[in-house]
Amino acid sequence: MTTEWWIDAECRQYDPELFYPDPSDKEGTDEALAVCRVCPVVEQCLQETMRIEASSHAAGRHGIRGGQTPTDRANVYRNTRSTGPERQYGTPVKGCGDAAGYQRHRRAGTLPCQGCFEAEAARGKAVKAARAAQQELAA
Ligand code: SF4
Numbered sequence: 507m508t509t510e511w512w513i514d515a516e517c518r519q520y521d522p523e524l525f526y527p528d529p530s531d532k533e534g535t536d537e538a539l540a541v542c543r544v545c546p547v548v549e550q551c552l553q554e555t556m557r558i559e560a561s562s563h564a565a566g567r568h569g570i571r572g573g574q575t576p577t578d579r580a581n582v583y584r585n586t587r588s589t590g591p592e593r594q595y596g597t598p599v600k601g602c603g604d605a606a607g608y609q610r611h612r613r614a615g616t617l618p619c620q621g622c623f624e625a626e627a628a629r630g631k632a633v634k635a636a637r638a639a640q641q642e643l644a645a
């Protein structure tokens with residue numbers, strides 16, 4: 507299905523293969539998630555994906571979409587059956603609220619809490635802006 511938001515999708519600049527890492531491939535998964543984190547249409551993408559995947563279990567969900575792994579999305583589905591697919595956040599723990607905290611959630615396999623997610627998103631956006639500024643200087 508073609509939708510307008512897709513025009514702004516960050517992943518269009520990448521090989522689609524990147525978004526289908528083996529579930530055991532942590533590095534590949536993180537690489538794809540990093541692209542989603544700076545994507546301007548991450549919310550639309552997640553909602554559309556949740557709609558298409560409907561009630562599938564993790565095994566029926568494929569690829570990194572909307573900044574989430576198939577397992578993340580299966581959890582979102584379970585947690586939001588009555589309210590619709592809004593982004594779900596995990597529970598903050600001691601030391602949460604920065605990009606390092608985000609990485610700790612990922613390593614531990616827990617859903618990032620809101621503070622960590624937002625800190626990581628801000629970091630990703632800053633990196634992207636710096637890269638764009640650099641390219642402009644070089645041009
Ligand atoms: S959130 Fe990720 S998968 Fe979805 S459009 Fe953006 S980059 Fe692509």
Ligand SMILES: [Zn+2]
Binds near residue numbers: 598603618621622623
């Ligand atoms: Zn956290």
